[in-house]
Amino acid sequence: MEAAVRELTVELGERAYPIWIGSGLLSRTGELFAERGFPEKSPVLLVTDAAVAHLYAETVETSLRASGYEVQRAVVTVGEASKSLSVFDGLIEAALEAGLDRKSTVIALGGGVVGDLAGFVAATYMRGVRFVQMPTTILAHDSSVGGKVAVNHRLAKNIIGAFHQPEFVLYDLDTLLTLPPREVRAGLSEVIKHGLIWNADFVRWFDEHAERLLGLDPEALGYALYEGCKVKSIVVSQDERENDLRAILNLGHTIGHALEAVAGYGELLHGEAIAIGMAGAARLAVRFGYDPAIAAETERIFRKFGLPVRIPADINPDAVMKAMMHDKKFKEGQMVFIVPTSIGSVEIRQDVPSDWVREIVEQLREGAGEA
Amino acid sequence: MEAAVRELTVELGERAYPIWIGSGLLSRTGELFAERGFPEKSPVLLVTDAAVAHLYAETVETSLRASGYEVQRAVVTVGEASKSLSVFDGLIEAALEAGLDRKSTVIALGGGVVGDLAGFVAATYMRGVRFVQMPTTILAHDSSVGGKVAVNHRLAKNIIGAFHQPEFVLYDLDTLLTLPPREVRAGLSEVIKHGLIWNADFVRWFDEHAERLLGLDPEALGYALYEGCKVKSIVVSQDERENDLRAILNLGHTIGHALEAVAGYGELLHGEAIAIGMAGAARLAVRFGYDPAIAAETERIFRKFGLPVRIPADINPDAVMKAMMHDKKFKEGQMVFIVPTSIGSVEIRQDVPSDWVREIVEQLREGAGEA
Structure with a gap:
C-alpha cells in the first residue's frame, strides 16, 4: 500500500x-x-x-x-x-x-x-x-x-x-x-516526545494507533512522522540556534543522555533512554505540583509501545547523577529540566533541586519497590 | 609615539x-x-x-x-x-x-x-x-x-x-x-591590493608614504591598515559568502597561489607571490586593451616597496600553469581572473584565454629578456 x-x-x-x-x-x-x-x-x-x-x-x-x-x-x-x-x-x-x-x-x-x-x-x-x-x-x-x-x-x-x-x-x-522491531519502538519514542511537548491531540491519536504504528502501516507512520516533523519544524523556525525555545526538544534528554553514557552507548537505544527520561520528567512535574495523571499517562503510553520506563537494575544511580553533572544542561548547583505541565505542553525549569532528581532516579530503578 | x-x-x-x-x-x-x-x-x-x-x-x-x-x-x-x-x-x-x-x-x-x-x-x-x-x-x-x-x-x-x-x-x-623587514614588505603587498581594487587615492597616498610605511611609522601604518580594512569590510558587507563581488579580493591570487604551490609554501611569502600575481593581472589588463600605464605603474609601486614583480628563474612555467588549472578559480577551458581596468578599480573576467595567461607567465620570468 x-x-x-x-x-x-x-x-x-x-x-x-x-x-x-x-x-x-x-x-x-x-x-x-x-x-x-x-x-x-x-x-x-x-x-x-x-x-x-x-x-x-x-x-x-x-x-x-x-x-x-x-x-x-x-x-x-x-x-x-x-x-x-x-x-x-x-x-x-x-x-x-x-x-x-x-x-x-x-x-x-x-x-x-x-x-x-x-x-x-x-x-x-x-x-x-x-x-x-x-x-x-x-x-x-x-x-x-x-x-x-x-x-x-x-x-x-x-x-x-x-x-x-x-x-x-x-x-x-x-x-x-x-527496521528491526526494537528500533521501531525506540524511534517511535522520539515521535511521541514531539506530541508530549506540543500537541495533546497528536498524543491521543498516537495512543489510539499503537498497533498500526508498531506494524509499520505506511499511512499511520506517514501521518505520525508528519506530525512529529511539524512540531520540530515549528520549534526550530522560532529558535534556529537554540537560544531558548528549542531547548524544549530536550524533554527526557537530561536523564536519557546520562543513562546512555553510564550504560555504554548502544546498550540502551537512544529512544529507550529518553523514554525513561520522559517518565522521570513526568515525575518531576508531579513534584512541582502538576496533575499526577501526567506521570501515570506518560508511563502507560510508553509501556503500550513496549518502551522501558524503568532504569535497568545494574545501572548505578550515583553514576547517573555524576553523568548529569557533566551534561551541559547543568548550571551552578541547580539543574535545568524540561518539565511537562500537562500532556502536550512543557516548561523550561532552571530551578530543579538536584535532590528531587536524585530521588526520582532512585524511584525509577527496576525493583525499587514501587508499582 | x-x-x-x-x-x-x-x-x-x-x-x-x-x-x-x-x-x-x-x-x-x-x-x-x-x-x-x-x-x-x-x-x-x-x-x-x-x-x-x-x-x-x-x-x-x-x-x-x-x-x-x-x-x-x-x-x-x-x-x-x-x-x-x-x-x-x-x-x-x-x-x-x-x-x-x-x-x-x-x-x-x-x-x-x-x-x-x-x-x-x-x-x-x-x-x-x-x-x-x-x-x-x-x-x-x-x-x-x-x-x-x-x-x-x-x-x-x-x-x-x-x-x-x-x-x-x-x-x-x-x-x-x-616584524622582520621581509614580512613587513610582504604584508604591505596585501594592503596595496586593497587600494588597487577599490581606491586610487589610497594608492597615491600609499606610494607617497613608502618610506614611513616601511619604517613602521605608527601613524602611517595605522592609516594604511585602516584604509585596507575599510575596503575589505565594504566588499565583505556587500557579499559575505563570496557569491560574486567578494571575488575581486582575489586580485593577483590566481597566479600568486600557483607560485606559492610550485615554489613550496614558505619559499615565496604570500604577499610576495601575490605582488607578482598583481603584476601579471596588470599585464592582462593591457592585453584586454586597458591603459598600458596600469602595468607600468603597478610594477613601479611594488618595486618601490622592495616587492618582487618577476617569477624566480627556477620556477617552471608549465608547473605554474598546471597549478592554476587545479585552482578552483579555473572553469571549463577559460580562466577566471580579476583584471584591473585602471589603478583603483577591477573587473571579474570569466573569459581569459589560457594562452594569454601562459604568455604572461613566460614574460614574467626573471631574465625573460624584457625590460
Whole structure:
C-alpha cells in the first residue's frame, strides 16, 4: 500500500526548506534535484553506511544519473564510532576526489549518525555546500530536521559541529520497513516526545494507533512522522540556534543522555533512554505540583509501545547523577529540566533541586519497590 | 609615539562588528570584553603561536583577569602546518579542558594561520562560540576581517572551513614593530591590493608614504591598515559568502597561489607571490586593451616597496600553469581572473584565454629578456 506524499515547510526565511514524507520517494531524487535547480555540472557525494548502502544507495544513484548528475558513493561503518574527526577527514578526501565544487551537494542517506556526519561535511567543505537529508530510520525524523550537524570528540559527544540546514528532507517510508522491531519502538519514542511537548491531540491519536504504528502501516507512520516533523519544524523556525525555545526538544534528554553514557552507548537505544527520561520528567512535574495523571499517562503510553520506563537494575544511580553533572544542561548547583505541565505542553525549569532528581532516579530503578 | 585609535564597522546587520586599530590596545582587552557584555563566568581560550606567545599573550591574559575573566592559553607551532585537523582536534580538547561553554570566547592572537585555525575552532566548538581576532602581522589585516576561517587538508588548502564573523577585531600596532623587514614588505603587498581594487587615492597616498610605511611609522601604518580594512569590510558587507563581488579580493591570487604551490609554501611569502600575481593581472589588463600605464605603474609601486614583480628563474612555467588549472578559480577551458581596468578599480573576467595567461607567465620570468 502506498501512503500519500505529505509535505511541510521549515520556515526559516531564506533558508526555508521542504520535508517530503511518503513511499517510493528515493527514486525521484534526480527529478527533485533538477526541479530545484541543482547544477548538473557539480558532482554529488552520497554518504551512507554499510547497512543502508546495499539496500537503497543504488536507487538514489540511478535516479540522479538518469537526470544527468554525476554521483560518488562514500560508505562509512555502521554506528556512532563513525561520527569522528578521522572519518570526517576521509569524507573530505572523498569529496575532493569526486571533484565536488562550491555548487555541489552532499546527501546523507541513513540514520542520525550518517545525517550528523555528512551534514558536518556539507557545512564545512569549501565553507559550506548544499546538503540533503534522506533519513532511513524513524529516530532520524528528529535529527534530519533543524540543521544541527556534528561529530564527536573522544571527550564529548557532538562537541564539534554547526548549524547547517538541508535544502530538503526526503523521507521515503519504504526504507523503514526493514527496521528491526526494537528500533521501531525506540524511534517511535522520539515521535511521541514531539506530541508530549506540543500537541495533546497528536498524543491521543498516537495512543489510539499503537498497533498500526508498531506494524509499520505506511499511512499511520506517514501521518505520525508528519506530525512529529511539524512540531520540530515549528520549534526550530522560532529558535534556529537554540537560544531558548528549542531547548524544549530536550524533554527526557537530561536523564536519557546520562543513562546512555553510564550504560555504554548502544546498550540502551537512544529512544529507550529518553523514554525513561520522559517518565522521570513526568515525575518531576508531579513534584512541582502538576496533575499526577501526567506521570501515570506518560508511563502507560510508553509501556503500550513496549518502551522501558524503568532504569535497568545494574545501572548505578550515583553514576547517573555524576553523568548529569557533566551534561551541559547543568548550571551552578541547580539543574535545568524540561518539565511537562500537562500532556502536550512543557516548561523550561532552571530551578530543579538536584535532590528531587536524585530521588526520582532512585524511584525509577527496576525493583525499587514501587508499582 | 602613539597612533590615534581608529575605528570602523563591518556592516553585516546582526553580525556587524567593529575593527579597532591603534597602539596599546592589547592591554584593554578585558575592558572591551566587559563593555560588550561577554559573560564573566564563561572561560576564554587564547590561541596563539610559539613566536607570539612570549611577546604578547601575557598582556592579553593580565587584562582579561583584571576584568574578572578566566583565560587559558593554547600555543601552536609557528607555520602553515598548524592549520591541520589534528592541531584543530587538540584545540577542541584544550577548549573542553578549559571548560568553555556556549557563551565562551575564542581569541586568535597572531597572524593568518592562528586566525584561520582559532576561527574554525570558534565556528564549530559547541556549534559556534564567540570569536575575537587580534592580528599581529600586517598581512593578517586581510584575513582577520570577513569571517573566512579554515584548516587545510593534505590534498587542498583551506578546504575545510566556515564563515564565522568575529565579535571584534583588535589591531594593536605595537605588535607590528617586531616584524622582520621581509614580512613587513610582504604584508604591505596585501594592503596595496586593497587600494588597487577599490581606491586610487589610497594608492597615491600609499606610494607617497613608502618610506614611513616601511619604517613602521605608527601613524602611517595605522592609516594604511585602516584604509585596507575599510575596503575589505565594504566588499565583505556587500557579499559575505563570496557569491560574486567578494571575488575581486582575489586580485593577483590566481597566479600568486600557483607560485606559492610550485615554489613550496614558505619559499615565496604570500604577499610576495601575490605582488607578482598583481603584476601579471596588470599585464592582462593591457592585453584586454586597458591603459598600458596600469602595468607600468603597478610594477613601479611594488618595486618601490622592495616587492618582487618577476617569477624566480627556477620556477617552471608549465608547473605554474598546471597549478592554476587545479585552482578552483579555473572553469571549463577559460580562466577566471580579476583584471584591473585602471589603478583603483577591477573587473571579474570569466573569459581569459589560457594562452594569454601562459604568455604572461613566460614574460614574467626573471631574465625573460624584457625590460
